[in-house]
Amino acid sequence: IVLTQSPGTLSLSPGERATLSCRASQSVTSNYLAWYQQKPGQAPRLLIYGASTRATGIPDRFSGSGSGTDFTLTISRLEPEDFAMYYCQQYGSSPPLTFGGGTKVEIK
Amino acid sequence: EVQLLESGGGLVQPGGSLRLSCAASGFTVDNYGMTWVRQAPGKGLEWVSGISGSGGTYYADSVKGRFTISRDNSKNTLYLQMNSLRAEDTAVYYCAKPNESSGYVRRPIDHWGQGTLVTVSS
Numbered sequence: 001i002v003l004t005q006s007p008g009t010l011s012l013s014p015g016e017r018a019t020l021s022c023r024a025s026q027s028v029t030s031n032y033l034a035w036y037q038q039k040p041g042q043a044p045r046l047l048i049y050g051a052s053t054r055a056t057g058i059p060d061r062f063s064g065s066g067s068g069t070d071f072t073l074t075i076s077r078l079e080p081e082d083f084a085m086y087y088c089q090q091y092g093s094s095p096p097l098t099f100g101g102g103t104k105v106e107i108k
Numbered sequence: 109e110v111q112l113l114e115s116g117g118g119l120v121q122p123g124g125s126l127r128l129s130c131a132a133s134g135f136t137v138d139n140y141g142m143t144w145v146r147q148a149p150g151k152g153l154e155w156v157s158g159i160s161g162s163g164g165t166y167y168a169d170s171v172k173g174r175f176t177i178s179r180d181n182s183k184n185t186l187y188l189q190m191n192s193l194r195a196e197d198t199a200v201y202y203c204a205k206p207n208e209s210s211g212y213v214r215r216p217i218d219h220w221g222q223g224t225l226v227t228v229s230s
Contacts, residue, residue: 034216036153043202043220044153055207055218087153091214095166097143099153 001026001090003100011108018075020103022088027068029092035064035073038085047086048073075105083107110134110219112203117224124193124228130186130203130221138181141206141213144188146199147223156201157188161211171197193228200225 002025012018022033031051036044046055048064051071061076075082088100116128128144143158157177158166165177176189186203200223206215 032214032216036217038153043223044217045220046207046216046218049207049216055216089153089155089216091216093214095155095158095213096168097155097158097214099145099155102152 001028001093001098003088003090003098005086005088005100005103007103008101009104009106011106012078013108014078014080016078018073018078018082018105020073020075020086020105022066022071022073022100024069024071024090028071028090031067031071032090032092033064033066033071034089034091035062036087036089037082038087044087078105110205112205112219112221114201114203114221114224117201117226119227119229120193121230122194122228125189125191126193126226128188128190128201128203128224128226130188132184132186132203132205135205135209136181137179137184137186137205139209139211141211141215142177142179142186143204143206143213143217144177144186145202145204145217145220146197146226147202148196148199151199154199158213159186160213161209164213166213190226193226195228198226198228 035048038044203221204217205219207218
C-alpha cells in the first residue's frame with residue numbers, strides 16, 4: 001500500500017488549526033493507520049493509532065479521523081512545540097508496513 | 109521503563125557488512141513484534157524489517173536477501189545483519205517496539221531507540 005501525504009509543507013501560525021491528509025492507494029485493513037510526530041534529531045513519537053485513538057500522553061488538541069483510503073490528522077490549535085514533521089503509517093496489510101512521505105508543519 | 113539501545117553503526121564500504129544490535133530493557137523482546145525502521149539523511153521513514161513473537165521474519169523489498177533480522181532471547185536483544193551494503197542503505201537505523209504484546213509485527217510503534225547511523229561510502 002502506498003501512502004500519499006499532503007500537503008508537503010503547511011505554513012501556519014501558533015493558535016491556528018492544522019489539517020494533514022494521508023491517502024492510501026488501497027483500503028487500509030481495519031483502519032490500522034497511525035500518525036507520528038518527529039522533531040529534528042529525535043526519534044518519532046506515536047500520536048494516533050487505529051486512525052483515531054490517541055496514544056498515551058498525547059494532548060487532546062491532536063485528533064485523527066477517516067477510514068478506508070482517506071485519513072486526516074487535525075491539530076486544533078497549534079502550540080509552538082507542534083511545529084515538526086508528521087508521518088502516517090499503515091499497519092493493516094502484511095509486511096512490509098509503509099509510511100507516508102511526511103508533512104512538515106512550519107511556522108508562518 | 110522501556111529502553112532500546114542500538115549499537116553497531118558506522119562507516120562501511122559498498123559491498124561490506126555490518127551487524128546492528130538493539131539491547132532492550134523493561135520488557136521481553138520475544139513477547140513483541142519488533143521492527144527496524146530507517147531514515148536516510150533528510151528523508152522520510154522507511155520500514156525495513158520485522159520479527160514476530162513466534163519468530164516469523166519480514167523484510168522490505170529493498171533489503172530482502174541482503175538483511176537478516178534475528179533476536180537473542182537470553183540477551184533480550186534484537187539484531188539486524190546487513191550484507192552487500194549499498195550507498196542507498198545510508199541512514200539512521202531505529203529499533204522499534206509496538207504498543208502491545210500480541211507478538212504481531214502489524215502494530216503501531218510506541219517506543220523507539222535513539223538510532224544508529226550507518227554510512228555506506230568508499
